[in-house]
Amino acid sequence: MSAIHLDSIRKSFGETPVLKNIDLSIRAGEFLTLVGPSGCGKSTLLRILAGLEAPSAGSVSIGDRVVNGVRPANRNLAMVFQSYALYPHLSIEDNMMTPLRLRDLSTAGRLPWIGPLLAREKYREMRRQVEETARVLRIEPLLQRKPGQLSGGQRQRAALGRAMVRKPVAFLMDEPLSNLDAALRIHMRSELAELHRSLKTTFVYVTHDQAEALTMSDRMAVMMDGDILQLGAPDEIYNNPQDIRVAEFVGAPKINLLPGVIDSAGQARCGDVVLSRVGVGAASEKVTIGLRPEHLELAGGDEKGSLTGRLVHRENLGADLYLHLSVQDGAHRMVVRTAPHEIGRVSIGDDVRFVRKRGEAMVFGADGKRIRLSETPAAAVPEVA
Ligand SMILES: Nc1ncnc2c1ncn2[C@@H]1O[C@H](COP(=O)(O)OP(=O)(O)O)[C@@H](O)[C@H]1O
Ligand SMILES: [Mg+2]
Structure with a gap:
């Protein structure tokens, strides 16, 4: 051959x-x-x-x-x-x-x-x-x-x-x-x-x-x-998409993308929520943070670093339930995957709190290229959700 x-x-x-x-x-x-x-x-x-x-x-x-x-x-x-x-x-x-x-x-x-x-x-x-x-x-x-x-x-x-x-x-x-x-x-x-x-x-x-x-x-x-x-x-x-266009193209429902910045501690944050720690030498100030729907979960108590969104649509596929949320006063739409039995009585218009599962976030620089995440343990940086 x-x-x-x-x-x-x-x-x-x-x-x-x-x-x-x-x-x-x-x-x-x-x-x-x-x-x-x-x-x-x-x-x-x-x-x-x-x-x-x-x-x-x-x-x-x-x-x-x-x-x-x-x-x-x-x-x-x-x-x-x-x-x-x-x-x-x-x-x-x-x-x-x-x-x-x-x-x-x-x-x-x-x-x-x-x-x-x-x-x-x-x-x-x-x-x-x-x-x-x-x-x-x-x-x-x-x-x-x-x-x-x-x-x-x-x-x-x-x-x-x-x-x-x-x-x-x-x-x-x-x-x-x-x-x-x-x-x-x-x-x-x-x-x-x-x-x-x-x-x-x-x-x-x-x-x-x-x-x-x-x-x-x-x-x-x-x-x-x-x-x-x-x-x-x-x-x-x-x-492991290396380019934001690949991350967006592959996967249904699509990956959630949020605008963020890298702070002085080298953390990618969206507003006051820290979403990921990025690698040393990450020069990019403005970043985009990518979170797939299955990398998010509903928050139990009031965990640090949780995000809040208003439920605008629920898509029940039997085994999976996709919650469509409007976050940051309607500036962004996010989709969270959950299971029908995991969510109690939540109605359209209710606020839903959710967190990132540990270790799951992708950070892309202003040029759309993936920024490497740091392997260093959390010691120097405050714990993130
Ligand atoms: N024979 C052709 N003459 C002029 N433009 C063409 C010709 N064939 C393809 N193109 C253009 O080249 C681009 C790529 O086409 P194509 O390879 O068919 O894309 P895809 O298969 O990914 O949809 C398109 O913008 C298309 O309009
Ligand atoms: Mg073709």
Whole structure:
């Protein structure tokens, strides 16, 4: 198996830079997701990898081979498109056979009726490959049907099957689930992740949906404005974002962000509430403090360092209850996760007091970059909530 390298990739359409300077190494066999808001350059990067678009600068290599000048068909990558692009008049079996026919047969062998007689051995082998692929995808019973007779999820699998028979170096997928309804989309996440585990082939997957990226990827590259802001495993991206834009993009409900300052003791505070101790040498005066909804809890008594918010909305999801609070006289909205049984009778308009769970806060400088938290024990600084 081959790793894929994108080195110093730039792309402009006319005067507009769309990819700024992308370096990305994709490991052989991994499920890598390019995730970011619409328009950030994900599809363009994938198309450059596929060879459908030429970079303005930089190189693409597969294994040891630079493929910049290589046509898409000769890169041995399988692009699975959003629209399934199956031939409607052919059976699923014939659809899946098409790429093999084009690759393995002479012109004579491709002729109707006579072809299969001339190239009997080849046809038997191709049929075997299609059956094997259909077995992996669990679409064997559907092979004789036409695409119009399949459900959305089955068509998806058939399209994947057609891409799989050629045994490509990698599958490239651009928002393949976006045409499906919500329930099927969630179901297909686990199907795709499972499929990836059984195939062990590299998947490069594009999505604007952070939940898809978190649930399926081995690693995710968070893109914004033509840059990769951070590349890492989903839990690293979620728990340890290095840029405030990554922290905001990943996670639902969104991370709570509060304006703060660093005081003379090196503590990040919001008003008179100390929320975190920052590292030595943190030069930034004005900071933003990030607290995820699950890193907050309701205050029992009147703990030091608690925050107060007015309840404006409660979102009950059964296992979790999200309290939407208006804090600092309505200047900010915060969301606190709790469990339905943990909260007594609280009505809309009531004041709710809550605290940060120990150790859970992220501090970002004025430039949006993460500021390292101090490891030093509390001795020198007053205890924080
Ligand atoms: N062929 C093109 N010509 C001009 N602009 C383009 C072209 N393709 C994409 N763009 C622009 O490049 C930016 C990135 O597009 P794209 O890669 O499709 O983003 P994404 O897939 O992340 O939504 C967008 O602003 C888009 O309008
Ligand atoms: Mg796109």
